[in-house]
Amino acid sequence: MATNSPRLTKMEELAKVAGVSVSTVSRALAGNPSINAKTRARIVDLAAKHNYQINENARNFRLQKTNVIAVVLMLDVKSEQHTSDMFFLEMLGAIADALSVQNYDLLLANSPMTNVLDIQSSRIFRQSDGIIFIGQGNQHEQLNEFSGLEKPMVVWGSNLPDRRYCTVGADNVVGGYLATKHLLNLGRKDIVFMGDINMPEPKQRFEGYLNALKEKGIKFNKRLQIDVPFEMSHASEAINDLLQQKISFDGAVCCSDLIALSAIAALTESGLRVPEDVAVVGYDDIALASYSSPSLTTVRQNIVQGGRILVQKLMAQINGDTVADSVLKTELIVRRSSGAW
Amino acid sequence: MATNSPRLTKMEELAKVAGVSVSTVSRALAGNPSINAKTRARIVDLAAKHNYQINENARNFRLQKTNVIAVVLMLDVKSEQHTSDMFFLEMLGAIADALSVQNYDLLLANSPMTNVLDIQSSRIFRQSDGIIFIGQGNQHEQLNEFSGLEKPMVVWGSNLPDRRYCTVGADNVVGGYLATKHLLNLGRKDIVFMGDINMPEPKQRFEGYLNALKEKGIKFNKRLQIDVPFEMSHASEAINDLLQQKISFDGAVCCSDLIALSAIAALTESGLRVPEDVAVVGYDDIALASYSSPSLTTVRQNIVQGGRILVQKLMAQINGDTVADSVLKTELIVRRSSGAW
DNA sequence: GGTAAAAATACAAACGATTGCATTTTGCTG
DNA sequence: CAGCAAAATGCAATCGTTTGTATTTTTACC
Numbered sequence: 001m002a003t004n005s006p007r008l009t010k011m012e013e014l015a016k017v018a019g020v021s022v023s024t025v026s027r028a029l030a031g032n033p034s035i036n037a038k039t040r041a042r043i044v045d046l047a048a049k050h051n052y053q054i055n056e057n058a059r060n061f062r063l064q065k066t067n068v069i070a071v072v073l074m075l076d077v078k079s080e081q082h083t084s085d086m087f088f089l090e091m092l093g094a095i096a097d098a099l100s101v102q103n104y105d106l107l108l109a110n111s112p113m114t115n116v117l118d119i120q121s122s123r124i125f126r127q128s129d130g131i132i133f134i135g136q137g138n139q140h141e142q143l144n145e146f147s148g149l150e151k152p153m154v155v156w157g158s159n160l161p162d163r164r165y166c167t168v169g170a171d172n173v174v175g176g177y178l179a180t181k182h183l184l185n186l187g188r189k190d191i192v193f194m195g196d197i198n199m200p201e202p203k204q205r206f207e208g209y210l211n212a213l214k215e216k217g218i219k220f221n222k223r224l225q226i227d228v229p230f231e232m233s234h235a236s237e238a239i240n241d242l243l244q245q246k247i248s249f250d251g252a253v254c255c256s257d258l259i260a261l262s263a264i265a266a267l268t269e270s271g272l273r274v275p276e277d278v279a280v281v282g283y284d285d286i287a288l289a290s291y292s293s294p295s296l297t298t299v300r301q302n303i304v305q306g307g308r309i310l311v312q313k314l315m316a317q318i319n320g321d322t323v324a325d326s327v328l329k330t331e332l333i334v335r336r337s338s339g340a341w
Numbered sequence: 342m343a344t345n346s347p348r349l350t351k352m353e354e355l356a357k358v359a360g361v362s363v364s365t366v367s368r369a370l371a372g373n374p375s376i377n378a379k380t381r382a383r384i385v386d387l388a389a390k391h392n393y394q395i396n397e398n399a400r401n402f403r404l405q406k407t408n409v410i411a412v413v414l415m416l417d418v419k420s421e422q423h424t425s426d427m428f429f430l431e432m433l434g435a436i437a438d439a440l441s442v443q444n445y446d447l448l449l450a451n452s453p454m455t456n457v458l459d460i461q462s463s464r465i466f467r468q469s470d471g472i473i474f475i476g477q478g479n480q481h482e483q484l485n486e487f488s489g490l491e492k493p494m495v496v497w498g499s500n501l502p503d504r505r506y507c508t509v510g511a512d513n514v515v516g517g518y519l520a521t522k523h524l525l526n527l528g529r530k531d532i533v534f535m536g537d538i539n540m541p542e543p544k545q546r547f548e549g550y551l552n553a554l555k556e557k558g559i560k561f562n563k564r565l566q567i568d569v570p571f572e573m574s575h576a577s578e579a580i581n582d583l584l585q586q587k588i589s590f591d592g593a594v595c596c597s598d599l600i601a602l603s604a605i606a607a608l609t610e611s612g613l614r615v616p617e618d619v620a621v622v623g624y625d626d627i628a629l630a631s632y633s634s635p636s637l638t639t640v641r642q643n644i645v646q647g648g649r650i651l652v653q654k655l656m657a658q659i660n661g662d663t664v665a666d667s668v669l670k671t672e673l674i675v676r677r678s679s680g681a682w
Numbered sequence: 683g684g685t686a687a688a689a690a691t692a693c694a695a696a697c698g699a700t701t702g703c704a705t706t707t708t709g710c711t712g
Numbered sequence: 713c714a715g716c717a718a719a720a721t722g723c724a725a726t727c728g729t730t731t732g733t734a735t736t737t738t739t740a741c742c
Contacts, residue, residue: 010728010729011728011729012728020691020692021691021693022692022693022728022729022730023691023692023729023730024690024691024692026729026731027691027730027731030730032731034689034691035690035691036689036690036691039690039691053462053467054728054729055467055728055729056464056467056468057398057401057402057405057407057468057727057728057729058402058697058727058728058729058730059728059729059730060398060401060402060729061398061399061401061402061698061699061727061728061729062696062697062728062729062730062731063697063729063730064697066398067464068448088430089429089430089433092430096449096450103464105448105449105464105468106448106449107409107446107447107448107449108433108437108446108447108448108449109437121394123397123408123444123446124446126394126396126397127397127398127446350698351698351699352698352699353698353699361722362721362722362723363698363700363722363723364699364700364701364721364722364723364724365720365721365722367699367700367701368700368701368721371700373701375719375720375721376720376721377719377720377721380720380721395698395699396697396698398697398698398699399697399698399699399700399727400698400699400700402697402698402699402727402728402729403698403699403700403701403726404699404700405727
């Protein structure tokens with residue numbers, strides 16, 4: 001099929017070869033119905049044969065669009081969230097896949113921003129048709145302001161009150177509830193909640209945690225909630241603190257698998273058995289969760305579906321539609337079927 | 342500083358405001374020395390004041406460049422390398438940072454390709470000024486062919502023989518050597534090598550492994566090398582296989598931290614103690630390595646430096662220079678200072 | 683076969699920047 | 713102050729598409 005004809009770089013050349021005008025070629029390649037079917041077929045064939053590839057730069061220029069979507073990873077610098085990284089990459093992959101179906105490319109925001117609004121003067125902003133924010137960090141207000149900027153955007157995160165932007169996210173309240181309920185059903189009573197409730201998502205999970213406690217008629221003990229960042233080293237410290245303070249607990253709901261793994265490590269180091277003495281539930285279901293020992297019961301967010309929906313909502317906005325938020329189903333993955341866990 | 346003047350979108354408008362011609366504005370903004378310093382300053386000020394931002398599309402079109410670098414993650418589909426993901430994301434971040442300094446954006450290749458050469462007809466190819474490949478997968482030949490395509494490119498990986506493309510990579514031979522040497526120094530004799538030696542990097546690490554053995558005068562036992570992919574589940578199977586076959590061993594050099602962690606899990610499940618019965622060394626030093634329990638001795642590749650050098654070499658090529666390969670120093674991170682480990 | 687309507691194609695003007703070259707302005711020197 | 717070189721600026725063509733409108737070709741009908 002492929003020949004070695006000198007590569008055609010301009011429509012003009014292809015037009016000459018085909019014996020038609022440039023505009024006909026343009027329309028033929030774009031599938032414009034006003035071009036005779038036979039002519040179109042002939043031109044498309046010739047294009048393939050001569051390995052013609054449209055000059056995307058010229059096209060974008062003319063059409064004033066980019067066919068690029070920017071993705072901004074809202075790494076929370078303060079809390080050194082390098083660790084939920086795995087989640088970010090999985091999400092990134094899911095989004096990239098969903099975008100490629102729509103013939104869009106993915107532009108990665110170069111570095112974690114301290115203020116989202118800075119983006120509006122960056123190339124990320126000008127060189128993209130829309131922006132996907134992964135996470136909200138603690139920039140809810142800035143995102144709200146950003147949404148006034150006439151730039152299609154969508155945010156992976158929780159549906160905070162007063163938001164003016166479209167969010168797609170897992171149901172964090174249900175997630176927190178499921179995790180806690182699971183431990184309660186195993187007979188645990190004193191359950192630690194490990195997660196920074198100043199951050200949107202942990203906050204909602206905490207709400208679910210409280211709901212589950214209330215349902216069982218258990219009173220919440222303030223000292224069992226610990227503002228631990230996603231970053232894991234702090235989690236072991238926190239556990240050690242608890243132990244030192246002789247605060248007793250027999251279960252832990254963690255806001256990431258890495259926190260959970262770190263907690264488990266700290267517990268075992270202190271001579272406690274997991275899950276016999278303290279049962280632990282994670283969040284995210286990163287690959288490692290299933291392979292670690294003991295393997296981890298965890299709450300799974302459907303990342304692939306999330307990526308797909310993010311893209312879909314963004315495309316809708318680009319096409320001028322208004323879109324509603326979307327809350328994805330969340331499920332509990334129970335890893336140790338043995339009773340104790 | 343910022344005013345609410347109606348945003349100027351074309352140079353023409355800015356030119357009118359400044360009372361000069363479009364070409365003068367263009368040159369002033371580009372820092373062309375033929376423009377009077379005072380005029381330039383005035384124009385730059387006006388641009389800021391009126392919030393003028395150049396139309397990057399038009400600029401790229403005119404200059405026939407993109408200011409975008411594409412990054413292709415060579416995820417090895419066959420071996421389901423989802424797990425060294427963490428490495429990929431860290432590298433991605435490092436590259437993005439290095440690129441942003443040079444005012445380049447990062448375009449992420451949408452999905453793992455089965456054949457690298459397919460890229461040449463994709464937008465990734467046309468819409469970028471250069472390409473960075475992360476890893477070689479098993480597409481050494483295709484990459485070689487690709488290098489004939491007049492597109493600046495650079496590859497993170499090992500310096501395979503007969504390569505025609507520029508590589509930047511850690512010293513895998515030394516890495517394998519260091520890991521093995523470490524175990525030998527601890528008195529271990531029967532050391533398993535876990536890694537698929539059909540892949541370039543594991544292959545070189547295996548070479549280092551053999552060197553270390555030879556140095557100690559230990560004969561290599563063929564049955565101790567296991568072609569385990571980076572993906573972790575296979576690692577525990579492999580360990581279980583060894584145990585079932587009653588092949589005895591007291592150490593393991595693993596080609597990724599995840600393989601290592603998986604191996605450790607399998608070992609402990611079988612009632613063996615780590616590191617007392619079997620000492621394990623990983624590779625990559627992912628964040629988890631330091632927090633897992635027991636914490637993991639591992640070989641670290643300097644990813645940030647790697648990203649920076651990749652970008653630097655690519656820029657050099659874009660500027661028409663020819664560049665040489667680069668091999669980064671590799672170091673062993675010993676985590677358990679206690680003698681046994 | 684002549685005519686008008688419909689279908690297919692061609693023409694030419696954008697899109698917003700850059701840049702070689704022409705032109706004007708400035709600065710110097712005798 | 714004339715004269716000229718150097719410095720500063722302006723003019724206009726150009727990059728490769730798309731698309732509104734003009735033009736040509738085809739079709740259908742009497």
